[in-house]
Amino acid sequence: xxxxxxxxxxxxxxxxxxxxxxxxxxxxxxxxxxxxxxxxxxxxxxxxxxxxxxxxxxxxxxxxxxxxxxxxxxxxxxxxxxxxxxxxxxxxxxxxxxxxxxxxxxxxxxxxxxxxxxxxxxxxxxxxxxxxxxxxxxxxxxxxxxxxxxxxxxxxxxxxxxxxxxxxxxxxxxxxxxxxxxxxxxxxxxxxxxxxxxxxxxxxxxxxxxxxxxxxxxxxxxxxxxxxxxxxxxxxxxxxxxxxxxxxxxxxxxxxxxxxxxxxxxxxxxxxxxxxxxxxxxxxxxxxxxxxxxxxxxxxxxxxxxxxxxxxxxxxxxxxxxxxxxxxxxxxxxxxxxxxxxxxxxxxxxxxxxxxxxxxxxxxxxxxxxxxxxxxxxxxxxxxxxxxxxxxxxxxxxxxxxxxxxxxxxxxxxxxxxxxxxxxxxxxxxxxxxxxxxxxxxx
Numbered sequence: 363x364x365x366x367x368x369x370x371x372x373x374x375x376x377x378x379x380x381x382x383x384x385x386x387x388x389x390x391x392x393x394x395x396x397x398x399x400x401x402x403x404x405x406x407x408x409x410x411x412x413x414x415x416x417x418x419x420x421x422x423x424x425x426x427x428x429x430x431x432x433x434x435x436x437x438x439x440x441x442x443x444x445x446x447x448x449x450x451x452x453x454x455x456x457x458x459x460x461x462x463x464x465x466x467x468x469x470x471x472x473x474x475x476x477x478x479x480x481x482x483x484x485x486x487x488x489x490x491x492x493x494x495x496x497x498x499x500x501x502x503x504x505x506x507x508x509x510x511x512x513x514x515x516x517x518x519x520x521x522x523x524x525x526x527x528x529x530x531x532x533x534x535x536x537x538x539x540x541x542x543x544x545x546x547x548x549x550x551x552x553x554x555x556x557x558x559x560x561x562x563x564x565x566x567x568x569x570x571x572x573x574x575x576x577x578x579x580x581x582x583x584x585x586x587x588x589x590x591x592x593x594x595x596x597x598x599x600x601x602x603x604x605x606x607x608x609x610x611x612x613x614x615x616x617x618x619x620x621x622x623x624x625x626x627x628x629x630x631x632x633x634x635x636x637x638x639x640x641x642x643x644x645x646x647x648x649x650x651x652x653x654x655x656x657x658x659x660x661x662x663x664x665x666x667x668x669x670x671x672x673x674x675x676x677x678x679x680x681x682x683x684x685x686x687x688x689x690x691x692x693x694x695x696x697x698x699x700x701x702x703x704x705x706x707x708x709x710x711x712x713x714x715x716x717x718x719x720x721x722x723x724x725x726x727x728x729x730x731x732x733x734x735x736x737x738x739x740x741x742x743x744x745x746x747x748x749x750x751x752x753x754x755x756x757x758x759x760x761x762x763x764x765x766x767x768x769x770x771x772x773x774x775x776x777x778x779x780x781x782x783x784x785x786x787x788x789x790x791x792x793x794x795x796x797x798x799x800x801x802x803x804x805x
Contacts, residue, residue: 387545390535398482399542409469409487413462415599417498420454421447421505423591426650426732427584428509433654444506444564445573446584451502455495462491482542489546496550496557503560508647519559527552594738595729601738605746612753612766620763623703626691630683630708634676634715641672642722649730658792665727665785672719680712707767714771717778724781728788736784744777 391399424447431440466487470480504516527548534544564573613624645668652661683690691704728737749769756765 387531387549390531391542391545394536394539395541395545398479403483403486403542403545409466410490412600412603413458413491413494414497415603416458416596417494417501419594419596419599420450420498420592421501422595422646422729422734423588423593424450424502425505425509425647426591426730426734427587428506429647429650429730430654430732432510433651433657435655440510441573443584443588446581446588447502447506448499448561448564448573450585450588451498452495455498458498459491459494462494463488466491486542486546489543490549493550493553496553499557500553500560503557503564506564507560508643509650511647511651513644513647515563516560519556519563522559523552523556526555591729591732591734594734598734598738598741601742601746605749608750608753609766609769612757616763616766619697619699620703623691623700623707623763626700626704627707627711630690633683634679634712635718638672638676638719638722641668641719642726644668645723645726646730649727653731653792656796658789658796661727661731662786662789662793665723665789669720669723669782672723673716676716676719677713680715684708684712703763706764710764710767711770714774717771717774721774721778721781724778724785728781728785731785731788731792733784733788737781740777740780740784744773744780748773748776 387403391403424443427443428440428447431437431443467480467484470483470487475483500516500519504519507513507516530548530551531545534540534548538544540547613620645665648664649661652658652664687705687708688701691701725737725740728734752769752772753766
């Protein structure tokens with residue numbers, strides 16, 4: 363369990379730094395470019411969340427295959443996968459950039475972005491989209507390093523890029539008054555630096571996962587494996603974003619105070635959410651490496667230990683946040699009605715946040731075992747379709763903020779239970795298969 367936590371800490375740091383990227387852009391733009399510019403950055407938020415989710419999803423397949431090869435001791439094959447990952451990242455990054463540039467305006471219109479904000483949002487969005495190849499290269503390269511057991515280097519690279527992003531925001535937005543274009547340009551340059559640093563680490567012959575060596579034409583079978591594992595996770599990220607849009611539309615119907623309360627809630631939630639996601643990502647690598655080594659009992663033990671640790675952590679921290687809810691909400695807002703609504707939301711959701719910890723651990727473990735389609739199906743069935751059905755039915759009978767907020771712990775619990783059941787069933791099957799194989803080899 364200690365090794366999982368140590369591996370997860372840099373992942374947690376990376377998640378925090380990535381959150382700070384968008385926060386830095388918003389802070390500089392809102393303070394130095396005005397309300398319309400800030401609204402333009404905010405209007406692009408869900409689009410960026412979706413794009414980041416696609417980038418992360420596409421890199422999961424590489425992480426699983428590299429970790430599996432390392433677990434089997436096939437280091438040359440792991441490096442071959444790493445070289446293919448670089449080629450894939452360049453091509454997919456360019457494709458996403460072109461699609462994004464073409465679809466940017468229609469998507470903003472579909473999201474009912476106000477007409478006065480659309481032109482400014484397009485400047486920000488299209489400049490940001492040019493960084494897609496760099497973003498995919500960084501995520502692919504980071505997944506390769508994590509597959510080899512190195513989560514520290516990607517974190518340090520992201521910290522360096524984050525520091526430069528803040529400096530560039532200050533220079534381009536605060537000093538040179540370049541507005542949203544300056545903020546997006548700062549992110550573009552930052553992503554470029556991160557991609558270059560990742561490639562520099564990977565080309566070094568002494569580094570784990572080095573891509574130095576003979577470059578071959580991509581293997582069609584390997585490509586099918588990578589995309590077969592990655593595409594379901596990318597679809598999963600899109601589905602989660604869509605479900606959040608649907609939930610947000612129900613929140614918006616309650617008015618300004620409720621919107622403000624949920625906005626503050628989502629920021630406070632990061633204290634719980636980010637550590638649990640980091641452990642889930644660590645479990646993907648842990649399960650992948652141990653599956654390659656045939657250590658299926660160790661995967662089960664690690665998952666159980668991680669689930670208990672995450673559950674205890676989330677419950678205790680959630681309890682602390684509930685007891686201090688007025689103080690914590692006061693960091694963002696001081697309105698009495700907003701504080702009251704926010705208190706209702708956290709009192710219902712935070713004591714049950716341990717369910718999300720269990721969900722992340724077993725979801726990450728299933729991905730590490732290569733069951734990304736299973737993960738996608740559960741996410742779509744429970745976290746998207748289940749939430750839509752719940753909100754539709756409850757809207758017919760009860761319209762209360764607490765009823766909408768209850769959709770989160772209810773769907774966390776259902777998804778966690780499904781992931782647990784399927785994980786233990788599949789893990790037991792792998793253990794039996796492994797033990798039968800060993801017994802057949804014995805004279």
